[in-house]
Amino acid sequence: MSDAVVSGAPQGMSLPKVDTPEAALLGHADDNLVLAHRLGEWISNAPELELDIALGNIGLDHLGVARALYQHLGSAEGKTEDEYAMGRTDREFRNLLLVEQPNGDFAETIIRQFFVDSYQLQLWPDLVTSDDEVVAGIAAKAVKEAQYHFRFSRGWILRMAGGTEESRQRAQHALDHLWRFTGEIFEGDAAIHKDGWDGLVDDMLGETGLTKPEDPYQKTGGRVGYHTEHLGYLLTEMQWMQRTYPGLEW
Amino acid sequence: MVKTATQAHDVVARVVDPEIPVLTIEDLGVLRGVDQVGDTIVVTITPTYSGCPAMGQIEDDITRALRRAGYSDIRIDVVYQPAWTTEWMSDEARSKLEDFGIAPPTAPSDVRCPKCREGEARLIAQFGSTACKALMVCSVCGDPFDYFKEH
Numbered sequence: 001m002s003d004a005v006v007s008g009a010p011q012g013m014s015l016p017k018v019d020t021p022e023a024a025l026l027g028h029a030d031d032n033l034v035l036a037h038r039l040g041e042w043i044s045n046a047p048e049l050e051l052d053i054a055l056g057n058i059g060l061d062h063l064g065v066a067r068a069l070y071q072h073l074g075s076a077e078g079k080t081e082d083e084y085a086m087g088r089t090d091r092e093f094r095n096l097l098l099v100e101q102p103n104g105d106f107a108e109t110i111i112r113q114f115f116v117d118s119y120q121l122q123l124w125p126d127l128v129t130s131d132d133e134v135v136a137g138i139a140a141k142a143v144k145e146a147q148y149h150f151r152f153s154r155g156w157i158l159r160m161a162g163g164t165e166e167s168r169q170r171a172q173h174a175l176d177h178l179w180r181f182t183g184e185i186f187e188g189d190a191a192i193h194k195d196g197w198d199g200l201v202d203d204m205l206g207e208t209g210l211t212k213p214e215d216p217y218q219k220t221g222g223r224v225g226y227h228t229e230h231l232g233y234l235l236t237e238m239q240w241m242q243r244t245y246p247g248l249e250w
Numbered sequence: 251m252v253k254t255a256t257q258a259h260d261v262v263a264r265v266v267d268p269e270i271p272v273l274t275i276e277d278l279g280v281l282r283g284v285d286q287v288g289d290t291i292v293v294t295i296t297p298t299y300s301g302c303p304a305m306g307q308i309e310d311d312i313t314r315a316l317r318r319a320g321y322s323d324i325r326i327d328v329v330y331q332p333a334w335t336t337e338w339m340s341d342e343a344r345s346k347l348e349d350f351g352i353a354p355p356t357a358p359s360d361v362r363c364p365k366c367r368e369g370e371a372r373l374i375a376q377f378g379s380t381a382c383k384a385l386m387v388c389s390v391c392g393d394p395f396d397y398f399k400e401h
Contacts, residue, residue, distance in 0.1 A: 036301075050375040050377070053379075054376060054377035057377040060299070060303060060381060061301040064297065064300030064302065068300065136331060138300075140330070140333040141334070145299065148376070151376065152376055152377075
């Protein structure tokens with residue numbers, strides 16, 4: 001997509017143009033922040049205490065990656081991590097539509113996580129070789145965490161697919177429902193990650209016998225700031241404190 | 251009194267992990283260096299996990315320890331490269347962990363119960379009480395215990 005879309009963003013922070021390394025990093029940071037918030041919504045609500053802790057811990061890893069990336073971007077721009085997280089509107093966020101989708105049931109959360117983990121298992125090893133030493137360091141750390149997250153999300157898909165009729169149906173439904181948000185992952189330069197991602201997804205489908213969704217419709221726009229309605233509600237909750245008391249610190 | 255970076259290092263190296271108080275941040279490999287730059291003591295640390303919530307507390311504890319020792323000009327840098335690994339944990343640190351009731355990092359199939367020191371262990375939950383630990387159960391004594399994940 002063209003970077004002209006950025007001009008549609010409201011006043012506030014100036015954002016990097018779409019096709020720059022900084023814009024890509026902002027996209028990765030936003031992916032991790034928004035997904036961390038979604039995972040945090042499970043705390044005290046997960047099916048079991050262990051899952052509550054697991055989803056919270058995975059969310060913390062994503063939050064840590066987001067913070068490190070915002071700090072790095074901010075060090076060049078003279079901005080704080082809070083300005084990125086709390087000071088932008090939905091049109092200024094560059095995350096994938098996938099990560100902002102509501103948690104739904106446990107199956108939807110796990111399928112969403114599996115899609116993200118499978119993608120990040122391609123992304124981080126690629127960024128480990130970045131010329132930017134800080135980015136390479138963040139990626140080196142994140143890749144080990146992504147492997148652990150992947151083991152968790154894949155393991156739960158196996159259990160749901162091999163569990164009861166109900167759990168299998170829910171896993172298939174989640175797969176069908178979220179499939180439309182997966183094409184966006186591979187737009188532009190990210191196309192290089194598609195083969196690796198396909199391999200992990202096909203391997204999971206082969207082992208579970210779940211059906212690959214046929215629906216060719218793919219929804220995109222997150223990387224240029226056109227989001228689904230869900231992001232606005234998420235940001236409203238996440239940013240409430242800073243909107244009400246700007247600059248507030250703990 | 252002249253304060254040197256070596257003395258500052260001794261002060262910082264005694265700061266303990268807030269969640270595993272038997273280990274110092276040096277034992278854990280979180281402390282990467284203490285240097286003097288001009289009048290400033292620069293402490294370099296690295297997180298165990300990206301989202302480790304103890305990092306903020308560790309920074310506060312380092313600052314407090316140095317202030318108490320008479321240092322006022324302090325800077326803490328967080329670095330990500332090279333990425334932290336449990337390989338940096340010393341043998342002494344590993345045995346301190348085991349005495350504390352936490353199985354030290356090793357391949358999951360080699361974990362032994364830190365309580366009866368015999369049993370083979372089975373994973374109960376991949377994510378435990380902190381980001382760096384998982385929950386296991388001993389097949390002999392039946393006790394559940396924390397396992398410091400190999401990372």
